[in-house]
Amino acid sequence: DTGVSQDPRHKITKRGQNVTFRCDPISEHNRLYWYRQTLGQGPEFLTYFQNEAQLEKSRLLSDRFSAERPKGSFSTLEIQRTEQGDSAMYLCASSLALVADTQYFGPGTRLTVL
């Protein structure tokens, strides 16, 4: 299967700890997106990359959040000093930067902050 993969699938951490998630996009896709989804809501955009360039960040992305895509392939999302309000599903999606820009999502990383 050559879909979008994310690691880990689940993460439980204590408040104040740092966590890092990884996303591996579909190999030929040059755009990579991060979204956050809480229960009963649709995904909310956090940030996106075209190749290695981070082109847009949501206002939702506080200075405790940082994302990288160093070689234009996989990406990492780090949350520093986690808070209980960070508990959510973190979804990664990738696309081919065509006009329709259909985004294909990975299985997500479910973060629980105790």
Place this chain on the structure above:
Amino acid sequence: GQSLEQPSEVTAVEGAIVQINCTYQTSGFYGLSWYQQHDGGAPTFLSYNALDGLEETGRFSSFLSRSDSYGYLLLQELQMKDSASYFCAVQKGAGTASKLTFGTGTRLQVTL
């Protein structure tokens, strides 16, 4: 501001047809996508409309009216496996503005 409105829940019987509506109010509009999400799963792309009219993909069809800021997803010959949440999502532009803005989703329950 921007908003996408969908019914929160819809129930239908196996074999029936169901329509899930989406109205949107956004500062820009390029296209409307539909995603399916089973509990605990990832959103899966279903359909995309950039122009007015109907797009058909197997049992699923999607419609868009740009002048009415309205679209719908039509599911035919419902199966139990179609029980899931369905999200409409607006693509506000091409190029660097192609992030998706999602609605709150419609939970579809298919019954026998």
